[in-house]
Amino acid sequence: MIHLEQFGWRFAGAPSWALQDVSLHIEPGEFVAVAGPSGSGKTTLALAACGLLLGRHAGDATGTVHVGGKDVAAEPLQRVAETIALVQQNPEAHFATLTVADEIAFGMENRCLAPDDIRRRSAEAMELLSITHLADRSLATLSGGEQQRVAVASIVAGKPDAIVLDEPTASLDPQASRDLFRTLADLCRQTHLTVVIIEHKLAQLLPLNPRLVCLEAGRLSDAPEPSVLSPQSPVLSTHSSVLDAPPIVDASGLTVRLGGRTILDDVSLQVRPGETVAILGPNGGGKSTLLHGLLGLVASDRGSVRVCDLPVPETPVSRLAAHVGLVFQNADHQLVADTVWHEALFATRALETPRADAEAQADDLLQRAGLADRKRDHPYRLSWGQKRRLNIISAVLHRPRLLLLDEPFAGQDWENVAFLLEIIDQVLNRSGGGAVGSGEPVHPQQRGACLMVTHDPRVVQRSCTRVLFVSDGRITLDASMPEAFQRLRNMGHDAYAPDEVLSPQR
Amino acid sequence: MTYQTGHSVLHRLHPVVKLAWLLWVTVAVFVFHSVALPLAAVGLALALLWLAGVPPWRIPGARACLILGVGIVVLHAVVARHGEPLIGPVTTVGLVNGLRAAGRLLAVILMSTLFVTTTEPVSLACALVGAGLPYRWGFALVTALRLAPVFRVEAHHVHRAQLVRGVAYDAWGPRRWWLILRHLCMPLLVSALRTAHSLSLSMEGRAFGLHRRRTSLRQVNITRLDVAIGALLLLSIGAASWYAIKAT
Numbered sequence: 001m002i003h004l005e006q007f008g009w010r011f012a013g014a015p016s017w018a019l020q021d022v023s024l025h026i027e028p029g030e031f032v033a034v035a036g037p038s039g040s041g042k043t044t045l046a047l048a049a050c051g052l053l054l055g056r057h058a059g060d061a062t063g064t065v066h067v068g069g070k071d072v073a074a075e076p077l078q079r080v081a082e083t084i085a086l087v088q089q090n091p092e093a094h095f096a097t098l099t100v101a102d103e104i105a106f107g108m109e110n111r112c113l114a115p116d117d118i119r120r121r122s123a124e125a126m127e128l129l130s131i132t133h134l135a136d137r138s139l140a141t142l143s144g145g146e147q148q149r150v151a152v153a154s155i156v157a158g159k160p161d162a163i164v165l166d167e168p169t170a171s172l173d174p175q176a177s178r179d180l181f182r183t184l185a186d187l188c189r190q191t192h193l194t195v196v197i198i199e200h201k202l203a204q205l206l207p208l209n210p211r212l213v214c215l216e217a218g219r220l221s222d223a224p225e226p227s228v229l230s231p232q233s234p235v236l237s238t239h240s241s242v243l244d245a246p247p248i249v250d251a252s253g254l255t256v257r258l259g260g261r262t263i264l265d266d267v268s269l270q271v272r273p274g275e276t277v278a279i280l281g282p283n284g285g286g287k288s289t290l291l292h293g294l295l296g297l298v299a300s301d302r303g304s305v306r307v308c309d310l311p312v313p314e315t316p317v318s319r320l321a322a323h324v325g326l327v328f329q330n331a332d333h334q335l336v337a338d339t340v341w342h343e344a345l346f347a348t349r350a351l352e353t354p355r356a357d358a359e360a361q362a363d364d365l366l367q368r369a370g371l372a373d374r375k376r377d378h379p380y381r382l383s384w385g386q387k388r389r390l391n392i393i394s395a396v397l398h399r400p401r402l403l404l405l406d407e408p409f410a411g412q413d414w415e416n417v418a419f420l421l422e423i424i425d426q427v428l429n430r431s432g433g434g435a436v437g438s439g440e441p442v443h444p445q446q447r448g449a450c451l452m453v454t455h456d457p458r459v460v461q462r463s464c465t466r467v468l469f470v471s472d473g474r475i476t477l478d479a480s481m482p483e484a485f486q487r488l489r490n491m492g493h494d495a496y497a498p499d500e501v502l503s504p505q506r
Numbered sequence: 507m508t509y510q511t512g513h514s515v516l517h518r519l520h521p522v523v524k525l526a527w528l529l530w531v532t533v534a535v536f537v538f539h540s541v542a543l544p545l546a547a548v549g550l551a552l553a554l555l556w557l558a559g560v561p562p563w564r565i566p567g568a569r570a571c572l573i574l575g576v577g578i579v580v581l582h583a584v585v586a587r588h589g590e591p592l593i594g595p596v597t598t599v600g601l602v603n604g605l606r607a608a609g610r611l612l613a614v615i616l617m618s619t620l621f622v623t624t625t626e627p628v629s630l631a632c633a634l635v636g637a638g639l640p641y642r643w644g645f646a647l648v649t650a651l652r653l654a655p656v657f658r659v660e661a662h663h664v665h666r667a668q669l670v671r672g673v674a675y676d677a678w679g680p681r682r683w684w685l686i687l688r689h690l691c692m693p694l695l696v697s698a699l700r701t702a703h704s705l706s707l708s709m710e711g712r713a714f715g716l717h718r719r720r721t722s723l724r725q726v727n728i729t730r731l732d733v734a735i736g737a738l739l740l741l742s743i744g745a746a747s748w749y750a751i752k753a754t
Contacts, residue, residue, distance in 0.1 A: 052707060078716040085711050093704035096645065096714070098628055098652055102724070107712030109721045118723055140655065158712060297666045321672040332696060333660075333667040336689045350672035380696055394671070 001162055001194050002026040002049050002084065007063035008218075009044055009053055018044040020218045022063070026211075028161065029192040031185055033205050036215035037413040038385035042198045045215065046164045048072075049196070051080035068161050084162040084194075085155040089170050089411075091147035100126075100142070100150050101135045107158040125157035128187055144283040145176030149183070156187065162194035169201055170411045171329070173282045173455050174495035178204050185210075200413060203458075203498060245273045245445040246309065248402050249294060254303035256286075256293050256473075263289045265473040267303070271402075273447040274429075278460040280453075280488075280496050281470040287453045288329065290470060291404045294451075295320055308401050322351050325395035326404040329453075331387035332380070334394065340366070340382070341375040343390055348398045358397050365393045365423065385416045392420050396427040403428065405452035409459055417456070421463045424450060457485070457498060469493065509626050516558045516624040520732040521633040527739055528621045534746060535610045541602050544609030551616035558624050565619055575612050579604035627651045633726040641720055649705070657698060664693045 004024045010017040019041045026032055034042050047053045048065050051072030065072045068083035088094050097103045104125055108118040126132045129149045134142065142150065148168050155163055165184070169177035181197075185208040188195040199205055206212075214221040249271040256264040264286050271277055279287045292298045294305055296313030305312040308323040325347075328334055337343040344366060348358040366372050369389040374382065379390060388408060395403065403424060409417045428448030454460060460467060460481070467484035469477035469491075479487050485497035516524070535544040552562055562568055582604030589599030631644035668689045709715075 050711070076716075077710045078713045081711040081713060086707070088704055088708065090704065092656060093701045094708040095652065096705065096709050096712075097648060102628060105723050106709075106714075109723065110713035110716060112717050112719065112721050115721060115723055118721065139652075154712070292666065295670060297670065317669045318672055321670050324670065326667075326670040328663065328667045330663065332700075333664050333693055334671065335696075336668065336692055347671040398672075 001028040001030070001068060002196070003064075003066045004045075004048065005064045005066075007048060007065055008061065009048060010060045012058035012060075014059075017218055019048065022218075022220055024213065024220065026162075026194060026196065028194055029188065030194055031188040031208070031210045032194075032196045032213055033202065033210035034196060034198045034213045034215065035200070035202055036221070038411075038416055039383050040215040041218040042215055043166055044218075046086060046166045046196070046198055050084050050086040050164055051075065051077055052086065081160070082158070083160055084164065085158070085160045087148075087151050087155055087163060087165040087168060089167045091144075091151040094151045094154075095139050095147075098138060098140075100131065100137050100139060103139060103150055104154045104157050106154060111158070121157045121159070125153040128156060128191070129153040129183060143176070144172050145180060148172065148176075148180055152184070152187075156191075156193070160193075162196065164196045164198070166198045167200065167411055168197065169199065169204075171283070171407065173280075174204070174457070174498075175493070176283060177201055177455070178495050181205050181208055200411060204495075247272050247306075248308055248449045249451070250306045251294060252304050254290075254293055254305060255301045256289055256298055257301050258289075258298070263298075263473050264293055264300075267293075267473070267475055269468070269475065269478075271449045271451060273445055273449055275466055276424075276428075276450045276452070276464045277466045277468060278452060278454055278464040279468045279470055280455070280460070280493075285471045286473040287470050288406050289473075291326065291406055291451065291453065294404070295324060295326065318350075321347070322398065323400055324402045324404065325398070325400035327391050327395050327406060327408045329406045329408075329410065331384060331391050334391050335379040335387065338378060339376050340371055340379055340390060343379045344393050344397065347394055351398050361397055362393065365397070368423075369393060369419065385412055388412060389416065389420065392423060396423060399427060401448045403448065403450040403452075405450065405454075407453050407455065409454060409456055414458070417459060421459070425463070457496060461485070469496070508622065510558075510560055510623045512559045512624065514558045514624065515731070516554060516620070518729075518731070519624075519735060520726060520728055521625050521630040522637050523732050523736050523739070524621055524625055525630070526736070528617050530739060530743060531617050532614050535613045538746070538750070539606075541606040541609065544606060544613045547613035548609055548616060551613065551620050555616065555620050555623070558620065560619075560623050565616075571612060571615055575608040578608040578611065582607060628724060629726055632722055632724045635722065636726060642715065645709075645714070653701065653705075656701070657694065660697050661690065661694055664690050664697075667693075 002024070003026075004022050007019060007022045007024075008017055009019045022041075022045065024045075034045060036042050044053070047057075049067065049072075051065070051067065053059070054061055054065065054073035056077070061073075067080065070080065070083060072080050095103055096106055101122065104122045105118050108121060113121075123132070126135060129152055131146065131149050131153060134146060134150065139147065139150065152163070152165070152168075169180055172180065181204055184195050184197065187193055197205065197210070202212075247270040249269060251267060251269045254264055254267040254269075255262065267286075267290065269290075279290065281287050289298060293300055294307060294312065296305070296315075296317055299313070307315075307320060310320060310323070312320065335343060337346050341362070344362045345358055348362075363372075366375060369386075371382075371386060371390065371393075374386070379387060382390065392408065405424075408420065412420075428450060452459075452464075464481055466480050467477065467488070468475050469488065477484065477487060477491065488494075488497040531547055535547055555562060555565070565571075579601070583596045583600040584594075586597055586600030586603055589597040589602075591597050592601065628648055631648045634647070635641045635644040665686070673685055673689060
């Protein structure tokens with residue numbers, strides 16, 4: 001079905017080959033998972049298999065790619081797509097129409113199929129993906145999981161022989177991820193469709209018995225890196241919260257309404273020095289709004305908030321910024337400078353932090369993040385994992401007391417995650433001066449605190465002291481680790497507390 | 507201001523007929539020097555909006571438009587020196603000019619609002635393609651309608667992302683606008699280019715552009731009411747043209 005023969009690819013201007021000497025054969029009807037560290041070439045492999053590299057991107061190629069007997073380099077994309085199609089990571093960028101029914105019919109309309117055939121195939125595709133009830137809905141009103149299902153249905157309706165999904169669950173909550181994987185496995189089994197999934201969340205995928213293909217530094221590897229399957233060691237030492245210290249975050253009765261909907265409903269929360277709080281919950285439950293509401297980035301209808309003893313929203317956000325670091329979900333949203341170096345120092349310059357100190361620390365952190373030789377590059381030339389490291393560096397250089405992280409580890413391999421967590425721990429719990437992490441541990445009452453929205457239970461297990469579960473705008477669980485996972489299970493949220501994390505191994 | 511679901515006569519009218527009326531009214535209020543015409547257009551638009559289930563006070567920006575309209579009338583009224591004096595510096599010519607200028611602005615805004623709130627975007631695209639517009643252009647319209655709110659949300663995210671890094675967008679003064687321009691442009695431009703690239707891959711990957719024509723599940727049929735309203739449009743254009751020729 002999919003045959004790569006000694007295939008290699010180097011993007012124009014890139015110093016190294018993204019793929020080298022890859023010979024991979026995927027048979028019809030196979031269910032395949034492609035794994036590997038960030039930057040190993042997984043997305044490049046997906047693009048190559050779907051005919052989106054050769055003849056479409058500037059670069060150097062070796063070897064061949066055949067799909068369904070066709071040489072992808074010799075056929076127009078519209079013809080290749082009759083055999084194999086790509087489902088991209090962000091479904092928002094996939095949609096060409098405004099409603100679910102129109103989107104699923106889109107491809108078939110382009111191929112000039114008869115209206116009756118289009119309706120029949122659309123109904124079949126919606127049935128397979130369990131989205132028949134969404135047919136008349138506007139795409140903008142769907143959840144992330146629903147959007148991914150519609151994206152898959154819009155491809156499946158065209159009856160290709162294979163689909164490739166590039167990290168389809170990157171921004172989905174654990175339950176939605178698990179549901180999507182099961183649906184794809186069922187699709188493969190029932191329709192003999194070849195399904196290839198690029199994923200980091202192997203813990204949820206492996207129980208479905210995919211064939212595992214591993215990439216490392218652009219080459220196929222016989223066995224996966226141990227860290228790809230599961231992290232081997234604890235990331236950082238945990239600190240207990242300082243109960244008698246004034247809270248860093250003190251929110252009471254916080255309520256946010258947007259567009260007639262209640263997004264946060266009477267939320268009360270205190271976070272004390274030394275705490276690293278994980279915020280879990282389904283997509284659309286209010287997690288990101290909680291972070292934004294604590295800083296006054298969204299207007300609250302009622303309630304009171306104090307951050308680092310400053311009232312919110314009376315204190316301008318630009319003034320709060322001196323005490324807070326916030327990393328957004330999308331790495332690109334916080335990249336504005338023209339070089340990596342300037343980007344790293346952006347916040348410290350805006351906040352007028354003493355320069356010599358900041359520059360020394362920036363140097364150290366960029367070195368440790370493997371970005372020292374990219375200082376003069378434009379930030380948009382970095383890989384996703386590298387941008388994320390740069391976001392974190394930029395957010396911690398002014399040594400905030402409070403760190404707010406909105407899904408900072410989505411799409412990251414464990415090595416990246418471990419590095420970032422280490423930096424966060426050192427910034428919050430060690431004194432300033434000199435290189436970050438070299439200072440003495442601070443007095444417990446001077447420690448910082450961190451709230452992070454995450455979907456990764458491994459991160460929670462290894463770095464968090466407390467768990468909040470936010471659903472429908474309310475905090476339905478507030479528990480310390482390690483009991484929090486068992487309580488999540490008792491509440492029926494198994495996907496957030498899988499077996500591998502249930503026995504705490506701190 | 508977006509499409510409001512409904513079942514009024516205006517919702518059921520053919521999109522191309524509504525578009526033709528919108529264009530005609532927009533041209534007519536500016537071409538003809540009458541003050542009664544734009545004011546009549548404003549009155550008609552308000553009545554039709556009510557009929558379509560969109561009362562004037564629910565129109566986004568209605569208050570701002572009203573204030574703007576009143577401001578234009580007052581400005582013309584007090585600045586013009588020609589005509590008979592009415593009250594203080596206000597003259598007849600100033601008042602008439604002000605009413606005409608405000609009427610033109612409000613007529614265009616309200617008629618456009620009427621069109622947008624009663625016309626489903628994909629139906630408009632289908633109707634235009636059915637009328638002979640190449641389907642690529644029709645989808646350009648649909649894509650613009652789909653991505654406009656996406657980019658608006660992106661702009662909010664980028665604004666907040668920079669605000670929380672200490673950029674003083676919340677300060678007052680001209681520097682604020684310079685900062686916004688400088689720091690928002692690059693992320694938004696990159697986001698727009700990325701989205702456009704991904705969308706083009708998605709559309710081409712589903713055979714968009716493979717054939718010169720494409721099937722359309724959605725059919726926008728012409729009814730007797732559409733023919734009647736269309737005939738009325740032609741009649742009004744004819745009458746206005748005859749009136750204009752006679753006047754010269």
